Amino acid sequence: MAIDLKLIELIKTKQARYSRAQIVEILKKEGHAEQDVSDSYGELVKRSGSPTAFLGGGVKSMAV
Secondary structure (H helix, E strand, C coil), rough: CCCCCHHHHHHHHHCCCHHEEEEEEEEHHHHHHHHHHHHHHHHHHHHCCCCCCCCCCCCCCCCC
């Protein structure tokens, strides 16, 4: 299991726009191993309690 803090930061910046599957594909194209991306994403979710917790409690509507 390879947790990469740099990958976690990249995932955080992309989470508001993309789904997990899209993030994995984007980061794979940038040269990151799929397993490393998945492990780092899982660690982010584990640390924050949810994949969108860093956004302030959840995803807000685009209309808001």
